[in-house]
Amino acid sequence: MTNTFLLTILTPFGRYFSGQVEFLEVRNDKYSLGILPHHADLISTVSICKMKIREGGMDNFYACGGGIIQIENGNVTLILNSVESKNEIDVERAKSAKQRAQDRLDNKNEQIDIARAKAALARAINRINLIEDN
Numbered sequence: 001m002t003n004t005f006l007l008t009i010l011t012p013f014g015r016y017f018s019g020q021v022e023f024l025e026v027r028n029d030k031y032s033l034g035i036l037p038h039h040a041d042l043i044s045t046v047s048i049c050k051m052k053i054r055e056g057g058m059d060n061f062y063a064c065g066g067g068i069i070q071i072e073n074g075n076v077t078l079i080l081n082s083v084e085s086k087n088e089i090d091v092e093r094a095k096s097a098k099q100r101a102q103d104r105l106d107n108k109n110e111q112i113d114i115a116r117a118k119a120a121l122a123r124a125i126n127r128i129n130l131i132e133d134n
Contacts, residue, residue: 002037003022003037004020004021004022004037005020005021005035005036005037005038005039005074005075005076006018006019006020006074006075006076007019007020007021007024007053007075007076007077007078008075008076008077008078009077009078009080009083010077010078010079010080011079011080011081011082011083012081016080016083017053017083019055020055021053021054021055022036022037022054022055022057023035023036023052023053023054024051024052024053024054024076025051025052025053026046026047026049026051026064026069026078027046027047027049028044028045028046028047029045029047033046033069035069035071035076037074038074039071039074039076040071041071041072041073042069042070042071043068043069043070043071044068044069045066045067045068045069046064046066046067046068046069046078046080047064047066048064048065048066048119048122048123048126049064049066049126050062050063050064050126050129050130050133051063051064051083060085060086061085061086061130062083062084062085062086062130063082063083063084063086063089063123063126063127063130064078064080064082064083064126065080065081065082065083065123065126066080066081066119067079067080067081068080082123084127086130086131089127089130089131091127091128091131094124094127094128094131095124095128097120097123097124097127098121098124098125098128100120101117101118101120101121101124102121104117104120105117105118105121
């Protein structure tokens with residue numbers, strides 16, 4: 001039995017990652033999904049969350065912008081709206097995005113897409129928390 005599985009991460013901009021990993025952790029709206037080699041087949045949504053990938057014995061953390069996970073025949077594919085490693089995050093930009101989203105939600109007179117503003121706020125907070133937590 002192998003101790004790794006193939007993880008492929010796709011975004012609207014193309015393939016972000018493809019390689020053998022030991023562990024993956026993401027969240028959906030109900031619970032945390034911890035994926036190890038030989039996981040049962042599964043299709044699920046993925047929420048905006050901190051994502052952990054263990055590769056070569058090292059844990060790496062990413063800001064995941066939500067999407068879908070598919071596990072089939074031991075291979076895992078994530079189709080994500082966005083993904084950023086800790087090193088790719090511009091914390092000042094994330095703080096500005098958080099403030100803009102919060103301002104939109106606080107301004108009751110402005111006609112806005114509430115769901116879109118809430119998602120933008122969640123993504124910004126997720127990025128900020130990833131930097132501040134690790």
